[in-house]
Amino acid sequence: MPRLDWLANHMSYSDTLAEWLYRQFSYEFVEQPLADWQREFADGQRNGNWKCLIALADGELLGSAALAKADLAERAELGPWLACVFTTPQARGQGLAERLIDAICAHAKERGITRLYLHTHDRRDYYLKRGWQTLECLQVWGEEQWLMQRNL
Template sequence: MTLRLDWLTEHMHHSDTFAAWIHRQFHYEYAQQPLADWQREFSEGQRNDDWKCLIALDHDHDLLLGGAALARADLAHRPDLGPWLACVFVTPQARGTGLAQRLIEGICAKARDNGVSRIYLHTQDRSDYYAQRGWSALERFQAWGKEQWLMSREL
């Protein structure tokens, strides 16, 4: 397997698939947004940089293995913050390989290249994972009927 990270804009035939994975994985966030509407928003977000997505491919087979996005906005009640690490997802067969970390670092590098000094994320159940990788917890909050963590990382 030849693993390759690249921007989704270069592989738009994978956009709807990745958007569907995110819609399903984070179903509580998208409960009010039909899948087709999210797929359209996500696809447009590749062009207007609202959801700039870095994907992982098994390049030999053009197989999508995961991705992560640099989002302009990702938390409605905190429009003052951004940009965001969002939409982190790795397929079950590629988990445990360090791929998520590579995707996260790729997004952080892109943000840094864009002149960003701090990036944010929110997570329901992965705060320990992110804390071990240099992210700081800023606050706990309620959203989508669940406890969430707001975290940031200096770049």
């Protein structure tokens, strides 16, 4: 079973994970070069802007989820956010994303956070089944995005 740990403890994976996220969510990075995002993401592990939890098995990076201070400029008043949810193709369908998400929610709750937000363009049903509520649908980056929240 993959173990979960903070990316800050395994920074050698930071650039790889940032690149995976950059490719998975490419519409979000149209105006930002990969190297700039990698630098921002790595800095975010140190300053808390992108506190990322990762899944590892036998030294292999399998997935991530993050507690982000800000993740949607169009709703800058909201936060914190569940962000950077990703699993590698070989790790999908095994409940790993759910483990990562639950761990981020538990971490947030332990810190006195009572509500998290997220945005998704294609996984709304996934999150609805896991206790998230839809707030609104908006157009961002030329994509339909569902803004959602979950009380912790």
